[in-house]
Amino acid sequence: MTRYGPQFGPDITFLGVPRCDLDDPETYADAEVVILGAPFDGGTSHRPGTRFGPMAIRMTDYLAHDGSRPSLALRTDGLVDLKVVDAGDVEMYSGEIEKALPALEAAVEKVARAGKIPVVLGGDHSIAYPDAKGVANVLGHGRISMLHFDAHADTGDIEFGSLWGHGQPMRRLIESGALRGDRFLQIGLRGYWPPPETLDWMAGQQMRSYEMTEIGQRGLEECLTEAFGIAMDECEGVFLSVDIDVCDPGHAPGTGTPEPGGISARQLLDSVRRICLELPVVGIDVVEVSPPYDHADITAALANRVVLEALSAIARRRQDARDGTSWDPRRPLLDGR
Amino acid sequence: MTRYGPQFGPDITFLGVPRCDLDDPETYADAEVVILGAPFDGGTSHRPGTRFGPMAIRMTDYLAHDGSRPSLALRTDGLVDLKVVDAGDVEMYSGEIEKALPALEAAVEKVARAGKIPVVLGGDHSIAYPDAKGVANVLGHGRISMLHFDAHADTGDIEFGSLWGHGQPMRRLIESGALRGDRFLQIGLRGYWPPPETLDWMAGQQMRSYEMTEIGQRGLEECLTEAFGIAMDECEGVFLSVDIDVCDPGHAPGTGTPEPGGISARQLLDSVRRICLELPVVGIDVVEVSPPYDHADITAALANRVVLEALSAIARRRQDARDGTSWDPRRPLLDGR
Amino acid sequence: MTRYGPQFGPDITFLGVPRCDLDDPETYADAEVVILGAPFDGGTSHRPGTRFGPMAIRMTDYLAHDGSRPSLALRTDGLVDLKVVDAGDVEMYSGEIEKALPALEAAVEKVARAGKIPVVLGGDHSIAYPDAKGVANVLGHGRISMLHFDAHADTGDIEFGSLWGHGQPMRRLIESGALRGDRFLQIGLRGYWPPPETLDWMAGQQMRSYEMTEIGQRGLEECLTEAFGIAMDECEGVFLSVDIDVCDPGHAPGTGTPEPGGISARQLLDSVRRICLELPVVGIDVVEVSPPYDHADITAALANRVVLEALSAIARRRQDARDGTSWDPRRPLLDGR
Amino acid sequence: MTRYGPQFGPDITFLGVPRCDLDDPETYADAEVVILGAPFDGGTSHRPGTRFGPMAIRMTDYLAHDGSRPSLALRTDGLVDLKVVDAGDVEMYSGEIEKALPALEAAVEKVARAGKIPVVLGGDHSIAYPDAKGVANVLGHGRISMLHFDAHADTGDIEFGSLWGHGQPMRRLIESGALRGDRFLQIGLRGYWPPPETLDWMAGQQMRSYEMTEIGQRGLEECLTEAFGIAMDECEGVFLSVDIDVCDPGHAPGTGTPEPGGISARQLLDSVRRICLELPVVGIDVVEVSPPYDHADITAALANRVVLEALSAIARRRQDARDGTSWDPRRPLLDGR
């Protein structure tokens, strides 16, 4: 049975939003979003530490932990308007990945089945398998597309003798049938991994991977627009998986496998905003924040803001849909007040 | 009575410029710029440490402390050409903000009254009130505009039960009448503060705040050009207040309230250069450098360069005015030598 | 009116003990100890950061935050056996020391008046004034002695133009009449402060200060035994004030005014244990933990253990009194189980 | 099948000793000691990072990596005199503890079966189970005693739902019959773990655990002497397991579960020396060095010196046995040269 609670440190919620208990549906009946912690780093191939990611992402903010964050840019309060609640951590022992991942999958699926958007705070990227599969189990295998921000494709086969780890979740998701390879959109890849045979497998699955060279040549905005088109073809929802190492190590040093030459923090926040404004996001994870390697908490702060940007934009999208309004990015901050 | 001297550590001056004594006008009679330290962090709402900002900004440079810094780009030596002197630190006890801020105001006013440009090294941003008010007391309330680089609007009302703190100086300046709300130009705002009621107050004051979304859409250059037009309408001078957290935490980790998604160090330096080249700057402060959270001194180094960039550009502007010349940013470094 | 709550970060309690509300006496009616946070660093003369001390001391432990800590050595569970509760932080704005200290005094006094032992987590050492005075207000001025572990005497007069700060609380306590100078026992002093005139004042008050040289010559145990005798002469209770900088900086780097040559962590823990076992402790504070200067959280961990050691020993003393038993330090861990 | 090689980073040996290949007995036929790396942190209950322990312990020394270290004190060269070789790392995937530990056990057993002393560089303390059991499998279950330096008893039962982890190896060793509970000597315990029921189990096993209070009262030397007597009663060899957290966090900050109040680095080195001089050591592990939490590499340096001290003393013991000599700790360094 899946157990919940604070695996490390005190029992806190994301910026002070109300706690819920996954075993008591009334505690999240009104919520549109449920936050889950996945304090797991047993799947990482190099620097560990992401087990402390959920705590760091929940805590790292200089403002009061009052469960409210009105966005200057989007003119919504994602935490309040979406009635965000936090279910705490799924207990995931880093030494036993084959027990830990199913426990998370069960928790995510429970959230999705209740009609809520799960937002999972990692943890290393091996959790993307239970995160996206847990949602697909509810919405239908093959019915959701993946928008995957990362320096790495995470499509490895067996590593360290195991099928499970932070370099392999995307392959496992496609192999399981939960997600279609041709609705897999990857943004920010670069560097020297995976090797050609893995790239061939990816091509065979018709994945669409935007390496930094293409992004540099065509512009991130154009790449995203193209990717959005693919993502919404025959799919009803989008899972957004943000590996913080998609950013340059200068912007996100606190991570396990930093690859120089990434996008900036500003670009990541803007991209997350666009996705959540323009597409029907059904699940999110933010992964690979490793506090022992962070400095002045800048990586944790960035991940915290990725979560808030996503929630704010979802709130904006829902409000605009309700009100028939449309958000204008060029409108000055104080205009119309 | 206001006392001066090194509040922390040894008695040094900014990169070795001559010392002056504010109580002895002859010591700064020839100077065009007087540097003041404001080693105060009693007003910060989160991570402290800016009390060591003046020492760090004065010291952090790998070149000799010889009081000379010829700018490659601007072909002037801001320290020498402007005869910069350093008056040391105003004694500001962090535990008593209501005594500390007036002491600084008196010192800044004394510099301004002598016809010099005060350059104040913070310290947290609560010092912007005495800094800008000290100048306005001399040049006339309502006669100078504010160019304010920051992630935060700093227009809060009462916080922690006090009117005074680093989240409130801009409100206090406007309320005091020292500065006009409609000549308040803010660059780089982002994130989740202040709340809507404060934004409404700002709108009511006709402040002009460029949030990062607008800057991203229109471009920083265009926003600055527009801001310059507003700033010089019915005002004779500009106060430049640079909160180092306007930069992305990747470029400026050593600060108290880091907000991801900011401008780059290069953009900040270019903006400061343009302001000091194109506008009549009458006072400057550089604030929120917190050495305990810095790494490899990169934030202190950036703040040091913000000061030098400003001084170099002011020197360039004055020299061009004297000589009838004009600086060309596209001219190669070695051209014409 | 004094306000309580988490001033920085999430709302947590010391290692998960139950929360109480100082305004609701029922919430701590059963408790023997009430923990208070004093997140204040406005009184520090050098490196700040102790505002984050309460959060760090509450959190820094690798064990579960379950409100239970059975001591191997003392065979008690201080948190459970004493029914420890945590009232959260007293709101103390670092910029206004003259408002902050009385707010803390009121809270401490309320705890003492309810017959509970207040344990205050600092914060800088300026809080010792409200801490000890708050207790003395209840038990009687001149009726409690002070056992003060510190590298510094903290008996300064006016500093930075203020009567209040972390170098002065002991003088203010004696001047106020709350504590008798001749019942003031200081352990661990060393270095180059205060100056001779202050030492003369201390001698005039008949304070008893054990400088490290005397401790090295006579042994810490002998000095403590002598001090205990003085402390209990005409006094009914002891206030224990532990400045973490009594330890050598190698054992406690995360502090504001580190003075080399201090006692070891082991010596501090053993001394705290003896005091709480042998004397009637009526109040405690643990101060000067500055997380920004800590490494690998070792200073915060030490402070956490100082609190636990004190609570375990108080529990042991009370249990021995009830049961007529006596604790034997030479008894092997597993003996008698 | 157990695979060997550098799991993280370059393929290096301990201070440059020759490499051996466990699958090729000729490569270590002449050696008396074989070093193994166990780069595993899947069993840690709190701060991870010990996967990088083997690399850090092998590398951290300011002297040349030349495979020679003549001890000043012991007048032997442990690396050369014992013909130490390094077999590299056993591949241990942190996510699958139940595969990783048996792989290590097989490797240790192979070394022991060849008549060599295995020296295992951890890794978290869960490796003590395969380390000691691998040796006992060869020398006989119940035939070797354990000398265990640690802040923690590591005798937990199920944790995080698993029988395997760094808090449980000692219980598993006793339960498996590999080691006798009444030949289990623990030095340096302290703090608040394990709980009473676990202590009861330990007492039931007739373990002998020296908590820091007893060590402080009786002296470490006397405790060791007593422990040596127990260890050699009906046992032919001693396994030495050194958890670096037996030292105070001031001396060993780079570890996962630091417990204040430990012994000093000097005391640990002296104790290891005495054990290896006076007892027949048949296996060693040095564990819980976590480089991400280390500072200036002082913890890794200490662990490196623990290994060298052990090897030097074993060499001294063997040389004295051969030559009929006896080492005199009071002899001056240059005496007799």
Place this chain on the structure above:
Amino acid sequence: MTRYGPQFGPDITFLGVPRCDLDDPETYADAEVVILGAPFDGGTSHRPGTRFGPMAIRMTDYLAHDGSRPSLALRTDGLVDLKVVDAGDVEMYSGEIEKALPALEAAVEKVARAGKIPVVLGGDHSIAYPDAKGVANVLGHGRISMLHFDAHADTGDIEFGSLWGHGQPMRRLIESGALRGDRFLQIGLRGYWPPPETLDWMAGQQMRSYEMTEIGQRGLEECLTEAFGIAMDECEGVFLSVDIDVCDPGHAPGTGTPEPGGISARQLLDSVRRICLELPVVGIDVVEVSPPYDHADITAALANRVVLEALSAIARRRQDARDGTSWDPRRPLLDGR
């Protein structure tokens, strides 16, 4: 006589490529590239530490040290396709620069004379003199141009009373006749050094230096294109010297003389790629990585990637030349697989 081997730490090669012995030509007969370490920081004018640069650049990667790195973007494996080997470190004692630099020059010349491309891992920038001169000694003085990425011109005359240091190599190269001043292309200069008289000397040599202002105005791509034209006029080869401080300190904090306002890591990698794809590179050095000032190894990781980017692009260029193909930067990653 020049000696080779690991000057600090273990004897490792760049990401596991085969070792060669410069004194045994057969060991590098098949290679197209030979890597050399220059562990020297005796020439630095401020923060030292680059002596550990070669070790850090060789080691810092999260992937296996297997001597293979297939580039996602360039579809080549620079290490394998170019048969890269590593000759280890040239012994360079930091205290004797006048012995150290000639030793390096001899080694570089030996590599060049064998027809291989030397890639030198610094060390401080004083090594650029022996690096480029060693190559020019073979290819002809005045026959190779220099592409120099740096915040600083490194054209100082005498400093600290010495002709040799990290601020002077470019002047010495031109004065020696090894390189022509008018084929010296500098990218990324900024800040406040060198002084005007040095700039005059540079102008007199007809150097072409792109200061950041010009780069900002014209764009880095256009500047590079112009520089390429100059570089290839009457020269047969290009030496690429990359001082990591050309990047902004946010992207490269671990360096000795950080100058805010530099290019991003992405820009540096793209520029290095273009140079190695479009020009005949005959030698490379990557310098000024100072690990003691690095954080989370991000500067070392960047330097490692600069080397790999260069090698990948050289391999791509050679393969395209052989196959008559042409690399298309806009081609999607998985296209054509």
Place this chain on the structure above:
Amino acid sequence: MTRYGPQFGPDITFLGVPRCDLDDPETYADAEVVILGAPFDGGTSHRPGTRFGPMAIRMTDYLAHDGSRPSLALRTDGLVDLKVVDAGDVEMYSGEIEKALPALEAAVEKVARAGKIPVVLGGDHSIAYPDAKGVANVLGHGRISMLHFDAHADTGDIEFGSLWGHGQPMRRLIESGALRGDRFLQIGLRGYWPPPETLDWMAGQQMRSYEMTEIGQRGLEECLTEAFGIAMDECEGVFLSVDIDVCDPGHAPGTGTPEPGGISARQLLDSVRRICLELPVVGIDVVEVSPPYDHADITAALANRVVLEALSAIARRRQDARDGTSWDPRRPLLDGR
């Protein structure tokens, strides 16, 4: 010609004592002690950074830089009572050790010739040669003994092909005849260097080296007493050379070649005090403080206190000699005031 001034950073003096100019004898005519900085790390065999030692040792104190430090324990103000002045740094370029060391020797000799005690702030330990030789040049070769605190003997012969470096100064001093081998007292040696042949050379010189084992067995006090007897036999003065790495790395992490198992900070301070109280000290150096590897400035603070302890004790000794008094270490701090 030897030049003086601040080689790195601002021009400061030790804790604010008056500056003097070595070329102007009047500026130090009244002083009994002259401080010199030796910002040199070209001689270090491993981690550099001691070039910043003089600045760090001068600055690192939380008290005001007012040139006064009344010692609690010794009841003197070393800085004031001895009229200490600071001559600034000798310019020592780390790349040219053979120029740097003679420049320092000349400066030290000048101070000694004026009858003052030179106190040299290192810098790496290669400076001990010019430091002690500079004094012996004045007082007579063979007329002063050496009290040398260190983990290392520093008696190496040629290293890295050079006679000069931080592992060799003691050999050079003896070989030069400046100091007698049989008046060389070494305290704190340990570890694995130097090799036996060097130890044989040392024995041949009749050096007396107290390794930590002997110190542990006999006690530091007894060893010192014995050493004092040797030191004063046929010698008129003592040079005190303190390598901060004599302390355990837990107490002094910021150094280049940390060797675990050293003495505590308290032991070092007490030893320095005894030496300066009981022996006629004629020169001092404090070396091997490397700020890049320090944490929270604890190593620099310790070195600062070593200097102050020495100066305070010299002042005490001189005052007791003048007054016929005698200092009692058991006298309580406030006794007799």
